[in-house]
Amino acid sequence: MKPHKNITAKRLALDLYQFFRAQSFMVRLLGRQFHRSRKSIEIDITYKCNLKCVNCNRSCTQWPSSAELPVEKVEAFVRQSIEKNMKWERIRILGGEPTLHSRLFDILELLTDYRAYHNPEVRLVLCTNLYGNKVKTILNRLPPEITIKSTVKTSAVNLFRPFNVAPVDTAYNRFSDYACGCRIIEDCGLGLTPSGYYVCAVAGGIDRIFGFGAGRNTLPADDDEMIDQMKRFCRLCGHFGFALPVKSERISPAWQRAYQKRRNPDGLAF
Ligand code: SF4
Ligand code: SF4
Helix, strand or coil: CCCCCCCCHHHHHHHHHHHHHCEHHHHHHHCCCCCCCCCEEEEECECCCCCCCCCCCCCCCCCCCCCECCHHHHHHHHHHHHHCCCCCCEEEEECCCHHHCCCHHHHHHHHHHHHHHCCCCCEEEEEECCCCHHHHHHHCCCCCCEEEEECCCCCCCCCECCCCCCHHHCHHHCCECHHHCCCHHHHCCEEEECCEEECCHHHHHHHHHHCCCCCECCCCCCCCCCHHHHHHHHHHCCCCCCCCCECCCCCCHHHHHHHHHHHCCCCCCC
16 A cells, blocks of 8 residues: 655645744734635544554554544434535544444444445545554455555654644744644544544544543534634644654643643642
């Protein structure tokens, strides 16, 4: 399989533009660059992972968890999608490593039935690290309607954006407008995670650590731009604006306090 590349020269150039475009004066002049998706959604079905990548953007290494999205939440997603006549163009299944969900095939059956009976045009994509025999064996059993996408990881050291460097901890973001989000809200789409619906699945992973409990309980209404979530989460997210990719661990003070708070819930509040 041809590996999917997250970091390219073109991507870095676009991120640099994204940073300038998210400065407050530019937003006042031109409006927000990105708008949340009504076409794509990513479903984080578990935070279990068989790799422990440095700078994982779901904190699977920094704060491991065996949490799984209940199958009933996928059922509810399908039901609400039909009721609201959503015409999803792409539904991605992610994690963590999604093949490790104990009821992966029940989830896939719900989604392939939705495709067969309600939305034959939707692309169903499963994103995997393709690492290890267990994962590969499960992938061999996937139904043909599921497309596999992978960065084909071979180790826990990868070139990633420094996810745990919070823009709010950096001086160069002092004039950034966090309500802008980033290209992920359009490229990857909405997020459904064990703690609800988010403007992107990354935000759900941030909420898992910071514990704001800010996920929506149901599929957001069409006129819900989810700006409140971007204001809350993008200030903490290393995907915001521009950052040079790294291979070594980077954790800025806001994240250090959040992980510390997870380790010691009775300690100082952040
Ligand atoms: S494979 Fe993906 S989910 Fe797992 S630790 Fe690495 S980046 Fe995180
Ligand atoms: S939380 Fe991160 S990934 Fe999501 S819109 Fe904000 S900056 Fe982008």
